[in-house]
Amino acid sequence: MTTITPLSGVIPPVCTPLTPDREVDVPSLLRLVDHLVAGGVHGLFVLGSSSEAAYLTDGQRRLVVESVTAHVGGRLPVLAGAIDMTTPRVLDHVASVTAAGADGVVVTAPFYARTHPAEIARHYRAVAAASPVPVVAYDIPVAVHTKLPADVVLKLAADGVLAGLKDSSGDLAAFRKVVTGARGQGISGFSVLTGSELIVDSALAAGADGAVPGLANVDPHGYVRLHDLCRSGDWDGARAEQERLCALFGMVTVADPARMGPGSSALGAFKAALHLRGVIDCPATAEPQVPLEQDEVARVGKYLAAAGLH
Amino acid sequence: MTTITPLSGVIPPVCTPLTPDREVDVPSLLRLVDHLVAGGVHGLFVLGSSSEAAYLTDGQRRLVVESVTAHVGGRLPVLAGAIDMTTPRVLDHVASVTAAGADGVVVTAPFYARTHPAEIARHYRAVAAASPVPVVAYDIPVAVHTKLPADVVLKLAADGVLAGLKDSSGDLAAFRKVVTGARGQGISGFSVLTGSELIVDSALAAGADGAVPGLANVDPHGYVRLHDLCRSGDWDGARAEQERLCALFGMVTVADPARMGPGSSALGAFKAALHLRGVIDCPATAEPQVPLEQDEVARVGKYLAAAGLH
């Protein structure tokens, strides 16, 4: 097992390529991993939201983790999502993904069930107590409809329950509160990662340890370059690279909002881009997402071209 | 297999008794089923929200369905929830609960993943195509953060995709739109059930086929009596009985909201009441719910006494 602490750098949430009949396309998945590793990323996060974890069966989830950890062979850390509604179900996923070789698990607040800060804390404590690997909290209000309170996260970090936070809330002010709180309290072994692909430079400038950008599937080199510019203190260069990536991210809106939701559009665009770039064999997304049409895919191609990607 | 169509009457979402170490307490579960059957209910719904389905592992879910269907032996229909985030995961649950003997499945809109009316329709069509038993749509915005649009439900009903709707939205105007729409369009084999325990009389008066009240675990006789009063057109008697049940429902607020969420409080109260009534052996709720304290349980007892239950 690879030590994941401290987590830092660019850790893409790895897309899950599917075959036309919606099975996991392992060869494409491994080519995608190679593409990311060649781009210089510092870790991998499988079974996240951009991985369509919510759409994968338990069998498919296991296959993804086994395939990726075996292929990576410890060269870089592999985190795995254990995305489910409540503690008992999450614990089953933790057991499954760690048996399959994951070096850390990423866990959201409870969802579907109505929750409460006291129950969120209880959830993470129970998961961490049973997990053989470090636990990273995943703050994603758009999916779970709860924002992880900064004070809850900091208390859990101080108590050694959490090894990190992946913040996909888009709320930089709250993110900063965790970053400075962890520093101010001298909490060690706790990493703060942003999941917002459009403000990675701001998050790193504010003290983040790293980023988990879905768009890094499409352009890992860009995010690694952005990370390096930030680390070297070249903030003007970082801003320019971030703005290029923001423009590229525009691809998530290629679809007609009367025809599908924003998730179908975004994941469809990422996969279309990976297909156009020759990384994966088939751009299919899981059911019940609506597929992109040809003109929408063509628009994805224009975003790639405008960003200098072919 | 028992034919579930047309679904009607009182169909409680059956609580899932747990042992102190949070395993399914099968003897208590079967006593609870007997208690409900003795109360005169017309069907059972296992693995719903009041059943803590969101908290049960796949193994526990299967055990619940197998135990209940075997015990009931076809005396009345058993619906089972197939509660998960998206189509592929729901299909695995459908396969599991129908193998375990469920006569129908109850399925929500996709959650966690952001959704869209077109994707909701696609979801139900795919589930129904693969399900060996009828599919009932479960409208529960408080859990999935989407309201099932009445026109989508009616189209799916007209196309034979849905055998029913369980509406836990609390929105009686929208509910009525489905009731009158189904009648107006002459859709047959489609039942409209309310999941709101506080307005069962109103829903039946508006034309509902039945009700799925969580509180019926505690007082099945009351809900059957309420149903019978409505069916006989004794609306004054129905209102009085409904108001008695509304007062009893007050038990869901026994807990201090600074200490736990409304779900922990409500499910904790239902189970405390079943324990106080001698139906189940242990009032434990699943993790990470916060347990009720003794004074809160005592207050549950007062609600029972005030409603004439001992």
Added chain:
Amino acid sequence: MTTITPLSGVIPPVCTPLTPDREVDVPSLLRLVDHLVAGGVHGLFVLGSSSEAAYLTDGQRRLVVESVTAHVGGRLPVLAGAIDMTTPRVLDHVASVTAAGADGVVVTAPFYARTHPAEIARHYRAVAAASPVPVVAYDIPVAVHTKLPADVVLKLAADGVLAGLKDSSGDLAAFRKVVTGARGQGISGFSVLTGSELIVDSALAAGADGAVPGLANVDPHGYVRLHDLCRSGDWDGARAEQERLCALFGMVTVADPARMGPGSSALGAFKAALHLRGVIDCPATAEPQVPLEQDEVARVGKYLAAAGLH
């Protein structure tokens, strides 16, 4: 001044007819009042949400109240909305509408400013202390983004602060809690009115004192008939009449949702219907609402015809 307590029966929120250049069309307004009085309504509510109060300047608001109270001359009670963000601004409106002759004021929870149950209570106490006429609480979460808690309303009613509740939340279970709470606590001089035009029969069956249905502008006779059927205990007849009105209410969706919001569509449809029925001279709605197009108006006409109105 007309005594408004106890408020009961059908009390339409009176639409505010405008001229083509968006001034209050007083002759049309008075014709609308005559149309409502001829329909048998029991009171009038000016400056509510269906009156476009949010769109009327202070001068226009005053003109509406003065015109209507002078025209009605005490024949039936006239309530006026005092719709604004916080206590000091509401108090100015209370002073203005009561100077103009209103018999009661209707007041929402604070909005724009973030609020809290303690502040809502404080708000109503301050307004009632300064108001020369009775105060009715207006529960309209779709506008103010807060639900009035039933326990807060009941405490204020018990303390003589509130003379009534107009509930436009659509939440019949919470509405019922206020109805039965007021009865159970023996609170007198407090009326509970539903603002949901689609469940007036259900609300009256549950014990409501009356209804404030926007659609009663278009069909006052229908709502008075519905009210009378409920009062006489003819619930089958009531349901049939309510269903006719529900079908008529479908007019609120005539507009293309890509072109305008639901408010523009609903208020545009009500005014188009009043124009088609010959009650008002011009169907214009206030800025920045988007006007209906001709085919949308034609569809309003079809709803009228289907409901037997010409």
Added chain:
Amino acid sequence: MTTITPLSGVIPPVCTPLTPDREVDVPSLLRLVDHLVAGGVHGLFVLGSSSEAAYLTDGQRRLVVESVTAHVGGRLPVLAGAIDMTTPRVLDHVASVTAAGADGVVVTAPFYARTHPAEIARHYRAVAAASPVPVVAYDIPVAVHTKLPADVVLKLAADGVLAGLKDSSGDLAAFRKVVTGARGQGISGFSVLTGSELIVDSALAAGADGAVPGLANVDPHGYVRLHDLCRSGDWDGARAEQERLCALFGMVTVADPARMGPGSSALGAFKAALHLRGVIDCPATAEPQVPLEQDEVARVGKYLAAAGLH
């Protein structure tokens, strides 16, 4: 009239000191203005959310603008909020505040009334057409429950309707879209200002023209210093100053959330701090806000001390 274009730098939303009986305390207001000017701010924004505009009567609003513009005498630009529900009411405020000397007006999306992007655009076009001074859009979803779409803002800016955006949404990714969109399209005479006091450094690094931080009432020198550090490219120094200000901002949580809402707590803390610093005579906030208690005020004092303010 002072030309406000291009708006840039630190432009505090000026608190409105009140007397114990809740009238505008003009001498304290002018002392506060002097305090801000002495701190080096680049403009003033009266009648914003931090000014309690939602709580001020029309007379009080007029008095504030007249007092401040007369006192400032053109030394720096004075923007005034024209905060109301819809176009006709906003236009009345625009007329009032510009008659009182405001150099620009700040206008939110419609609220209370349900709105739509097409109606938001229509609203700003109508306001700008009638306003004698430039119009700044105010994006404050926490108050109006709508997020101004970036594409709508950019189109209005390109058409010369808007002179600026004050973004209090906290969504830096969307903010950045406006910043880079305006630059990319070569839109001139349009300023982008952040209203988020906790990420001013990030916003300026991303290309913002300035900031409108409520906390600058308490510590104008700090925000001017932060601004200057950003402008000089000293991002490490900026981050340290920003973090000091973030710690100071912690004062907004001094109150018990069971006793009042977050608005009462935050505005109460700002005014308590201004009172403790000797700038204003009385810390009263407007009704129906709940006042801070003595121990809460004492805690505000500790935040001041920890930030080096006495």
